[in-house]
Amino acid sequence: MKQSVFLRAMIKRLGAFFLVVLFLMVTTSFSPVKYNCNESGHEIITKLLNQIDNLQTLKWSLKVIERIEGKPKYYGSSVKLQLNPRKVYINIKGTELLWLAGKNNGKALVHPNSFPYFNLNLDPAGSLMRDGQHHSIHEMGFTYMGQIIKQFELKAQKNFESVFVFQGEEKHNNQKCYKIQIQNPGFAFNNYVVKKGEDMISIARKYFVNEFMILENNPKFDDYNDVKEGDILRIPNAYAKNVTLYIDKLNYMPIGIRVEDDKGLYEQYDYSSLQVNPKIAEEEFTRNFKEYNF
Secondary structure (H helix, E strand, O other): OHHHHHHHHHHHHHHHHOOOOOOOOOOOOOOOOOOOOOOOHHHHHHHHHHHHHOOOEEEEEEEEEEEEOOEEEEEEEEEEEEEOOEEEEEEEOOEEEEEEOOOHHHOEEEEOOOOOOOOEEEOOOOHHHHOOOOOOHHHOOOHHHHHHHHHHHHHHHHHHHHHEEEEEEEEEOOEEEEEEEEEOOOOOEEEEEOOOOOOHHHHHHHHOOOHHHHHHOOOOOOOOOOOOOOOEEEEEOOOOOEEEEEEEOOOOOEEEEEEEEOOEEEEEEEEEEEEEOOOOOHHHHOOOOOOOOO
16 A cells, blocks of 8 residues: 555656646757747747757756646756657656557556665556646657647637737747737636547547546546446536746747746746757667667
């Protein structure tokens, strides 16, 4: 029993790893986009989405705030990510995680760097790794958030400028940025009848929202899979009420994102030391890499 409690506490330290919304600032390894001081918010968002589509590998450090049970939780991590095939390495204060698509029966290899001092093989979608986390490692990167932005763009249609509000230029994390806020005053929760074969995660992907928000707003259910056909859920009609993007002026990539729901700050991600499309040696995604402690 004590070991189970410890494992849950240890896994919570991995919160910074599991994020749907991970946005990235760009280094010289990613070709800069020509700056135009007369650009509109629509042009900036278009270039942002184009940059996202061209990413292959990433390295970054991240500071996170996520609201859990009504209180802000703070995390930090360093990450290496390859998109295709998908490979992830994460380090947070010595706790390490390695996940490779098609390997280890789909489980993540975790080195806790503390008692019980042996490696663990954990399901990224399981209760230990998802307990109190907004996102899983399967949403790590920015692809899902890029899809969310496209959904807001699709719904905005001819009203783009009233939804994607360009709020000028300012510094964020000591970087010169464009500030764009995606405003969604119609944010609300609606009743949804669960269909056969669905769970909270599949519903979240279907409507481009966050499954943790669904779970949090349906307290009668204990887990993402704890639903069956015919159950009624309260689900959000969009990812957020407001999403603020801080987009680097040189490379048109976000270096910060702030997400608000009807209760205020829901999550915030700030990026530093990030390299876009760096060369990552194959051995850096193996447990035997000399810098790792698996």
